[in-house]
Amino acid sequence: MKGENFVTTTVESLIGWARKYSIFQYPFVTACCGMEYMAAAASHFDIDRFGAGLTRFTPRQADVLFVVGTISHKLAPVLRRVYEQMTEPKWVVAFGTCTVTGGLYDNYATVQGIDAIIPVDIYIPGCPPRPETVLDALIKLQEKIRKEKQKWSLRK
Amino acid sequence: MEKMLLNIGPSHPAMHGTIQIKVELDGERIIKADVEIGYLHRGFEKTAEHRTYMQVIPYTDRLNYVSPLLNNLAYAMAVEKLLGIEVPPRAQWLRMIFGEISRITDHLTCIAPIGMELGAFTVFLYAIKAREYLWDVLDATTGARLTTSYIRIGGVRADVPENFEDLMKKALAETRKSVRDIHGLLSRNPIFLKRTRGIGVVSQEDALSYGFTGPVLRSTGYYYDVRKAFPYLYYDEIDFEVPLGERGDNYDRYMVRMKEIEQSMRIIEQAMEKMEKGPVRNEDEVVEAYEAIKAAQEGKYREGKLKLNPNLEGMEKEVYHLIMARVPRYILPPKEDLYRTMEGMIRHFKLIMSGHGLRPPAGEVYVPVEGGNGELGFYIVSDGTDRPYRVHLRAPVFSIMSALAEMIEGHYIADVVPTFASLNMIGGELDR
Amino acid sequence: MVLEEVEREFSLGKKDAADGIPTYYCPGENLFPLMEKLKKDFEVLLDITAVDYLGKKEKRFEVVYHLLSLSGKMRVRVKVEVGEGEKIATLSSLWKNANWLEREVYDMFGIEFEGHPDLRRILLYPEFEGHPLRKDYPLKKSQPRIKLLRPERK
Numbered sequence: 098m099k100g101e102n103f104v105t106t107t108v109e110s111l112i113g114w115a116r117k118y119s120i121f122q123y124p125f126v127t128a129c130c131g132m133e134y135m136a137a138a139a140s141h142f143d144i145d146r147f148g149a150g151l152t153r154f155t156p157r158q159a160d161v162l163f164v165v166g167t168i169s170h171k172l173a174p175v176l177r178r179v180y181e182q183m184t185e186p187k188w189v190v191a192f193g194t195c196t197v198t199g200g201l202y203d204n205y206a207t208v209q210g211i212d213a214i215i216p217v218d219i220y221i222p223g224c225p226p227r228p229e230t231v232l233d234a235l236i237k238l239q240e241k242i243r244k245e246k247q248k249w250s251l252r253k
Numbered sequence: 254m255e256k257m258l259l260n261i262g263p264s265h266p267a268m269h270g271t272i273q274i275k276v277e278l279d280g281e282r283i284i285k286a287d288v289e290i291g292y293l294h295r296g297f298e299k300t301a302e303h304r305t306y307m308q309v310i311p312y313t314d315r316l317n318y319v320s321p322l323l324n325n326l327a328y329a330m331a332v333e334k335l336l337g338i339e340v341p342p343r344a345q346w347l348r349m350i351f352g353e354i355s356r357i358t359d360h361l362t363c364i365a366p367i368g369m370e371l372g373a374f375t376v377f378l379y380a381i382k383a384r385e386y387l388w389d390v391l392d393a394t395t396g397a398r399l400t401t402s403y404i405r406i407g408g409v410r411a412d413v414p415e416n417f418e419d420l421m422k423k424a425l426a427e428t429r430k431s432v433r434d435i436h437g438l439l440s441r442n443p444i445f446l447k448r449t450r451g452i453g454v455v456s457q458e459d460a461l462s463y464g465f466t467g468p469v470l471r472s473t474g475y476y477y478d479v480r481k482a483f484p485y486l487y488y489d490e491i492d493f494e495v496p497l498g499e500r501g502d503n504y505d506r507y508m509v510r511m512k513e514i515e516q517s518m519r520i521i522e523q524a525m526e527k528m529e530k531g532p533v534r535n536e537d538e539v540v541e542a543y544e545a546i547k548a549a550q551e552g553k554y555r556e557g558k559l560k561l562n563p564n565l566e567g568m569e570k571e572v573y574h575l576i577m578a579r580v581p582r583y584i585l586p587p588k589e590d591l592y593r594t595m596e597g598m599i600r601h602f603k604l605i606m607s608g609h610g611l612r613p614p615a616g617e618v619y620v621p622v623e624g625g626n627g628e629l630g631f632y633i634v635s636d637g638t639d640r641p642y643r644v645h646l647r648a649p650v651f652s653i654m655s656a657l658a659e660m661i662e663g664h665y666i667a668d669v670v671p672t673f674a675s676l677n678m679i680g681g682e683l684d685r
Numbered sequence: 686m687v688l689e690e691v692e693r694e695f696s697l698g699k700k701d702a703a704d705g706i707p708t709y710y711c712p713g714e715n716l717f718p719l720m721e722k723l724k725k726d727f728e729v730l731l732d733i734t735a736v737d738y739l740g741k742k743e744k745r746f747e748v749v750y751h752l753l754s755l756s757g758k759m760r761v762r763v764k765v766e767v768g769e770g771e772k773i774a775t776l777s778s779l780w781k782n783a784n785w786l787e788r789e790v791y792d793m794f795g796i797e798f799e800g801h802p803d804l805r806r807i808l809l810y811p812e813f814e815g816h817p818l819r820k821d822y823p824l825k826k827s828q829p830r831i832k833l834l835r836p837e838r839k
């Protein structure tokens with residue numbers, strides 16, 4: 098094979114690399130953090146540069162669930178339903194302190210951290226997090242996706 | 254004819270914010286609608302009863318989170334009225350400037366989804382771009398982009414930075430450009446007109462009966478603006494117009510907001526001219542904070558200008574009296590005093606520790622301001638302790654949303670989206 | 686002005702609050718006729734809310750109404766004292782937004798409005814027990830609707 102350019106890799110890492118840059122996200126936007134989510138998605142900060150620009154507005158087509166903003170107990174069943182509707186593989190990002198711990202709202206109405214409802218992969222602190230923090234978290238998530246044991250199969 | 258039940262939301266792409274609309278359809282026409290809210294109920298009012306007066310301010314940021322400063326303003330003015338504090342002129346001008354910036358961002362954030370949901374995604378990008386420049390000004394002055402807690406009881410948090418005027422000019426120029434572009438894209442666009450003209454119409458009687466205020470009321474042609482009817486700050490010294498609509502449909506609501514952005518920019522420009530120039534901060538001898546504290550512990554007073562932490566910029570002692578009322582009992586001492594003198598330390602401690610702090614006399618106040626969506630008022634009951642006995646927000650959008658069902662009944666299902674977008678539903682304010 | 690008229694007719698005592706808004710206490714049974722009169726001048730019902738004076742006053746609740754007169758450029762505040770379990774008249778036939786505002790007061794305080802067309806919870810969910818803005822409802826007592834993966838608080 099002299100003079101040829103070639104790459105060797107495992108299927109595993111190839112899939113990891115591909116998945117990392119094709120994040121279809123489902124934004125579950127409820128509150129103030131949505132403002133910064135909008136800012137991160139719009140042209141100024143442009144989340145598209147990192148391969149996560151495509152928002153899917155149905156959980157069935159999404160890989161990453163962005164939970165943006167406070168989740169109240171009234172909304173909790175809805176969030177869990179949305180999560181259950183997503184197909185594998187799926188990841189969850191908790192965006193803002195409200196989703197991480199309940200944040201400012203330590204009271205009867207608010208869920209104290211969405212990991213009481215669904216499993217979470219990445220936590221973004223901040224109230225609201227600045228778009229730079231969001232991009233940083235996205236890169237961390239991509240790293241995580243790349244390194245993970247990939248679930249795949251050729252058979253149905 | 255068979256009827257169909259359709260559920261829109263609470264997590265729906267066109268429902269920015271969480272609200273659920275259950276509609277009964279006959280073909281594509283809506284026969285009956287039921288609007289369910291409360292998905293963002295965060296217990297603000299209950300939580301506020303358990304916080305001191307100062308601690309409530311960050312919560313007010315998060316009520317109407319597209320114009321946080323206007324919420325701060327209403328709350329601060331309500332507490333000041335209870336306490337009977339006069340706010341110094343420079344702080345008032347600053348409150349006005351930043352309040353109007355907030356109003357612009359509010360309207361931009363309302364217009365962005367109107368465009369987006371009717372398929373004009375570019376409008377969204379333009380509006381958000383303009384908002385970024387305005388947020389840069391906020392960021393430089395207040396240290397935060399969105400939840401600033403800038404307006405405090407007695408004044409504002411900090412004076413503006415030295416490059417404030419340049420930043421502001423740039424932001425206004427960019428906003429003007431974006432507004433012009435949005436006008437070009439939407440205002441005479443036949444598709445946009447078809448989707449918004451004559452849809453979601455509210456008559457003047459209905460608007461009053463539903464308790465509409467703000468741009469939604471003005472779009473029906475009714476002249477009412479808190480800034481004109483009950484002037485606060487220095488709005489009576491400023492020359493600005495209150496744009497009115499004629500028919501009260503989606504298009505008018507869009508147009509009123511667009512015109513209000515221009516008026517707000519006029520207010521900002523006039524206020525910047527009328528506001529006196531701040532003192533030039535001199536940079537002579539600088540003392541590190543820890544040196545001053547150490548000297549104070551030994552009972553000495555270390556002379557010289559204190560070097561403050563960068564996030565305390567604009568709160569130096571030389572400008573502090575310009576931006577904060579001179580009532581030591583109610584405001585935190587400047588950091589210079591806190592680090593160097595015993596009295597400053599005690600005052601700070603007393604105001605922060607629970608059980609002391611701000612204790613307004615028993616009584617009640619209702620103080621409104623013109624918020625992004627209309628008359629935004631705080632009703633506060635004090636029982637003379639350091640925590641409010643009851644805090645209630647009169648949320649303009651609550652009354653507006655109570656009309657949504659009636660506004661969409663009889664229309665097509667596709668009209669739900671533009672009608673809903675033009676009302677600027679903000680969950681934090683609606684559900685509190 | 687309609688204010689003097691109703692003052693005489695319903696023999697109301699005026700109280701001035703710190704914010705200069707004229708404040709009237711009105712007995713529960715007079716509420717509807719009073720509001721009907723006031724509506725002539727005060728076109729807009731700004732707000733309905735309540736305050737819980739548990740253990741401080743004889744009658745536990747005070748329902749507070751704020752009205753706005755656009756023509757006269759003034760506001761007025763009307764208060765009604767309501768004991769626990771008592772009902773007061775609904776204003777939903779006078780102002781359309783009273784419907785939702787009264788539902789909120791019912792949801793948060795459990796005060797019932799007689800004749801209200803659709804009195805159910807608005808901000809909270811039907812399974813919720815109790816009324817959170819009552820002073821005896823603990824701040825942190827949450828009532829989850831689904832089974833949680835972990836306890837919320839330690």
Ligand code: SF4
Pocket residue numbers: 128129130131165166167192193194195196200201223224225226315400
């Ligand atoms: S984390 Fe802060 S900004 Fe984000 S939703 Fe919660 S309160 Fe709002």
